[in-house]
Amino acid sequence: MIDVAQRAKVSRATAARALGGYGLVTQATRERVMAAAAELNYRVNELARSMRSGRSLTIGVVVADISNSFFTSAIRSIIETASKAGYQILVLNTDDDLERERDAVRVLIEKRVDGLIVVPASQNETEHLIVQSEPEVPVVLLDRRVDSHEIDFVTTDDRAAAGAAVRHFAAAGHKRIGLLVATASVEKYSLTMPAHVVGTVLDRVEGARAALAGLGFVTKPEWSRYCHSSVETAHEAMAEILSGPEPPTAILATNEEMALGALGAAQELGFQVPEDLSIIAFDDAPWAVVFRPPLSVVRRPVAKLGATAVELLLKKIEDGSYRDSQVLEAELVVRRSVAAPPGR
Amino acid sequence: MIDVAQRAKVSRATAARALGGYGLVTQATRERVMAAAAELNYRVNELARSMRSGRSLTIGVVVADISNSFFTSAIRSIIETASKAGYQILVLNTDDDLERERDAVRVLIEKRVDGLIVVPASQNETEHLIVQSEPEVPVVLLDRRVDSHEIDFVTTDDRAAAGAAVRHFAAAGHKRIGLLVATASVEKYSLTMPAHVVGTVLDRVEGARAALAGLGFVTKPEWSRYCHSSVETAHEAMAEILSGPEPPTAILATNEEMALGALGAAQELGFQVPEDLSIIAFDDAPWAVVFRPPLSVVRRPVAKLGATAVELLLKKIEDGSYRDSQVLEAELVVRRSVAAPPGR
DNA sequence: CTGAAAGCGCTTACAG
DNA sequence: CTGAAAGCGCTTACAG
Numbered sequence: 001m002i003d004v005a006q007r008a009k010v011s012r013a014t015a016a017r018a019l020g021g022y023g024l025v026t027q028a029t030r031e032r033v034m035a036a037a038a039e040l041n042y043r044v045n046e047l048a049r050s051m052r053s054g055r056s057l058t059i060g061v062v063v064a065d066i067s068n069s070f071f072t073s074a075i076r077s078i079i080e081t082a083s084k085a086g087y088q089i090l091v092l093n094t095d096d097d098l099e100r101e102r103d104a105v106r107v108l109i110e111k112r113v114d115g116l117i118v119v120p121a122s123q124n125e126t127e128h129l130i131v132q133s134e135p136e137v138p139v140v141l142l143d144r145r146v147d148s149h150e151i152d153f154v155t156t157d158d159r160a161a162a163g164a165a166v167r168h169f170a171a172a173g174h175k176r177i178g179l180l181v182a183t184a185s186v187e188k189y190s191l192t193m194p195a196h197v198v199g200t201v202l203d204r205v206e207g208a209r210a211a212l213a214g215l216g217f218v219t220k221p222e223w224s225r226y227c228h229s230s231v232e233t234a235h236e237a238m239a240e241i242l243s244g245p246e247p248p249t250a251i252l253a254t255n256e257e258m259a260l261g262a263l264g265a266a267q268e269l270g271f272q273v274p275e276d277l278s279i280i281a282f283d284d285a286p287w288a289v290v291f292r293p294p295l296s297v298v299r300r301p302v303a304k305l306g307a308t309a310v311e312l313l314l315k316k317i318e319d320g321s322y323r324d325s326q327v328l329e330a331e332l333v334v335r336r337s338v339a340a341p342p343g344r
Numbered sequence: 345m346i347d348v349a350q351r352a353k354v355s356r357a358t359a360a361r362a363l364g365g366y367g368l369v370t371q372a373t374r375e376r377v378m379a380a381a382a383e384l385n386y387r388v389n390e391l392a393r394s395m396r397s398g399r400s401l402t403i404g405v406v407v408a409d410i411s412n413s414f415f416t417s418a419i420r421s422i423i424e425t426a427s428k429a430g431y432q433i434l435v436l437n438t439d440d441d442l443e444r445e446r447d448a449v450r451v452l453i454e455k456r457v458d459g460l461i462v463v464p465a466s467q468n469e470t471e472h473l474i475v476q477s478e479p480e481v482p483v484v485l486l487d488r489r490v491d492s493h494e495i496d497f498v499t500t501d502d503r504a505a506a507g508a509a510v511r512h513f514a515a516a517g518h519k520r521i522g523l524l525v526a527t528a529s530v531e532k533y534s535l536t537m538p539a540h541v542v543g544t545v546l547d548r549v550e551g552a553r554a555a556l557a558g559l560g561f562v563t564k565p566e567w568s569r570y571c572h573s574s575v576e577t578a579h580e581a582m583a584e585i586l587s588g589p590e591p592p593t594a595i596l597a598t599n600e601e602m603a604l605g606a607l608g609a610a611q612e613l614g615f616q617v618p619e620d621l622s623i624i625a626f627d628d629a630p631w632a633v634v635f636r637p638p639l640s641v642v643r644r645p646v647a648k649l650g651a652t653a654v655e656l657l658l659k660k661i662e663d664g665s666y667r668d669s670q671v672l673e674a675e676l677v678v679r680r681s682v683a684a685p686p687g688r
Numbered sequence: 689c690t691g692a693a694a695g696c697g698c699t700t701a702c703a704g
Numbered sequence: 705c706t707g708a709a710a711g712c713g714c715t716t717a718c719a720g
Contacts, residue, residue, distance in 0.1 A: 001697065001698070002697085010706075010707085011706065011707045011708075012697090012698085012707085012708095013699085013700085013706070013707060013708080013709095014705085014706055014707070016697095016698065016699065016700095017699090017705095017706090020698085020699080022699085022700095023699095023700090023705090023706095024705055024706085025705075025706085026705065026706095029705080029706085043450070043453055043454055044454055044697090044698080045395070045454070045456060045696085045697050045698065046454040046455045046456065046698095047391055047394050047395045047400065047455070047456045047696090047697080047698090048395055048696070048697035048698035048699090048712090049697080049698055049699075050391050050698090050712095051389070051391045051392055051395060051696095051697085051698075051699095051712050051713070051714090052697080052698050052699045052700080052711080052712050053698085053699065053700095053712090054712080056391065058434075058455075066416065066419065066420045066423070067416070067417070067420060069413060069416070072410065072411070072413075072416045073411070075410065075435075076410045076411060076437060079410070079435065079436070079437050080437075083436075088434060088436070088451060088455065089434070089435060089436075090402075090432060090433070090434050090435075091419075091423065091433060091434075091435050092423070092427075092432070092433075093420060093423050093424075106387075107432060109387055110387055110388055110389070110390040111390045111391070111402075111432065112389060112390065112391045231630060231634075256630075257630075260630055260631060260634050263634045264633070264634045267634070267636070285631070286411075286575060286600075286601075286604055287604060287629070287631035287635070289608070290575075290604050290607045290608045290611070291631070291635065291636075292611070292635075292636050345713065345714070346713085354690075354691085355690065355691045355692075356691090356692095356713090356714085357690070357691060357692080357693095357715085357716085358689085358690055358691070360713095360714065360715065360716095361689095361690090361715090364714085364715080366715085366716095367689090367690095367715095367716090368689055368690085369689075369690085370689065370690095373689080373690085388713090388714080389712090389713050389714065390714095391712090391713080391714090392696090392712070392713035392714035392715085393713080393714055393715075394696095394714090395696050395697070395698090395712095395713085395714075395715095396695080396696050396713080396714050396715045396716080397696090397714085397715065397716095398696080
């Protein structure tokens with residue numbers, strides 16, 4: 001910048017004003033500075049600008065599982081929305097590991113992001129998300145609630161959606177309905193719900209259970225599994241479910257990995273979908289509509305989820321005391337993976 | 345930091361040395377400083393550190409299509425590899441738009457990233473990728489070559505892979521083989537190859553054509569389309585191909601979107617895969633193996649691609665004159681979406 | 689081993 | 705409208 005100022009025969013302050021587009025500069029001076037900057041191929045140093053201004057125009061995103069197409073779509077939407085407001089996105093992945101989440105938050109704070117969007121790994125381990133630094137860094141949770149009331153979130157109404165899925169199964173005649181539940185809280189898979197599942201998982205399970213109870217259905221634990229979120233593990237868990245003496249006739253898969261694992265296991269064991277097994281999956285992955293049969297899914301408004309999180313965060317950045325949380329509606333998309341149970 | 349120094353009763357320089365872990369400090373002093381920092385909840389300001397040290401420990405990633413699961417997997421691998429070396433990742437998405445790519449590069453340079461990984465939108469418009477700033481910012485291209493010999497790249501041997509796919513079709517008895525080619529250079533879809541396609545696209549087309557020529561097959565333009573990279577457009581293009589008087593019996597889809605569009609159109613028009621139509625797709629998307637029939641695909645080593653790009657970039661960051669480019673092998677994974685053509 | 693001082697590249701009152 | 709000077713929070717020779 002010193003070189004630019006010299007070449008334009010003005011002070012550094014004037015050059016800064018012309019280049020930064022703030023303060024008062026005459027048209028002629030501005031043009032001279034701009035010309036000099038162009039000749040010298042000058043690039044502003046945003047690091048210095050951020051340090052001085054106290055704003056980095058960067059938002060940190062800490063995501064639990066960047067492989068999941070749901071989160072990828074959310075990130076895409078976050079990038080779009082933020083960039084319209086002049087913000088850049090720093091993405092870190094945690095693989096649902098709490099330690100990595102703490103590290104990620106620390107690193108982003110040190111990089112002086114103006115705000116954080118986090119998909120938290122844990123429902124109750126959240127102290128690191130209440131960022132005490134000076135100035136305070138606002139945080140918005142994406143897709144998952146936590147116990148703490150101090151942190152705002154944007155989620156979907158998964159409880160209602162899970163209930164709707166169960167009632168859709170019931171309407172087709174199913175009584176034996178199982179769940180394949182993705183959760184980071186378990187190594188492989190288990191019959192019982194782990195102690196500390198995140199809010200979204202809990203919502204889906206409780207929504208389904210409430211609906212089952214409302215229908216007066218009995219459910220057996222062996223129809224369901226709580227499962228580490230990978231296709232391979234889901235495949236194994238589903239194979240075990242289907243190998244039981246009286247397997248469920250309908251399965252609700254709580255994410256894309258669970259759905260792929262369930263479908264893989266069903267094929268392997270010769271279960272036809274939907275003739276032998278009906279299935280509904282959370283999230284309308286790009287392949288779901290092309291699948292045979294086209295998958296019935298719970299479609300969550302992922303683009304809106306990401307955009308809403310950014311908008312909320314920007315408001316909090318402007319006004320440190322702004323508080324808001326939102327729960328968006330999810331929608332059951334009926335396609336052809338649900339039919340009457342076998343033998344009816 | 346001034347507060348920390350005061351509390352520990354040392355100078356700022358000593359506090360900095362203790363906190364930054366460089367220079368000489370006695371054990372006792374270090375402990376006093378660390379204790380003071382902990383009490384005050386001190387966080388180093390990486391912006392200031394970066395400005396002073398001239399290194400931001402951040403790598404910028406400019407990706408053409410963040411919706412595509414291939415690039416998402418690459419980003420995941422980039423994040424993993426970079427974070428092991430202490431680098432963070434700033435991701436920008438261009439949707440294959442050259443203007444947005446230029447903007448993205450400028451923004452990242454201004455943020456003083458230490459290096460750039462770019463999936464370029466254009467093969468010949470590349471001046472903005474030769475970053476003249478001081479100090480020079482090294483650039484590695486991911487997945488796509490460009491004409492300029494000044495820029496290093498990490499790609500896969502798509503020419504060979506496309507050839508292998510065609511020969512696999514031929515071995516099953518196919519003679520009418522079409523291509524569904526994803527390219528950003530066209531609005532919807534067209535019969536002829538647009539002027540400025542990126543290297544990867546060209547490689548796939550030429551690899552397929554060379555193999556077809558080697559087999560002595562005639563090909564008709566109406567068996568193929570060059571298509572904007574979206575499922576919807578691919579669906580339309582494929583529907584048009586299949587509605588022709590003598591449609592191809594085998595289709596090579598050059599990415600995930602093309603594959604999904606092709607499969608959707610085939611279903612809609614009542615073509616059974618593989619009985620009526622054989623298909624091979626580029627990239628082993630997570631759903632490909634679960635699809636019915638399981639899709640035969642060209643599997644590119646995506647994790648290795650991302651990791652190699654980061655490793656190469658880090659070498660270039662260390663040594664500004666380091667030059668290297670790599671072409672990784674792709675692999676044809678035979679599953680069950682290729683059968684003999686109908687009527688044989 | 690520790691401290692005083694300069695400087696990274698900007699922005700921002702303040703004075704003129 | 706423009707300029708001289710201070711300062712953002714660090715690191716880095718240099719001196720002791």
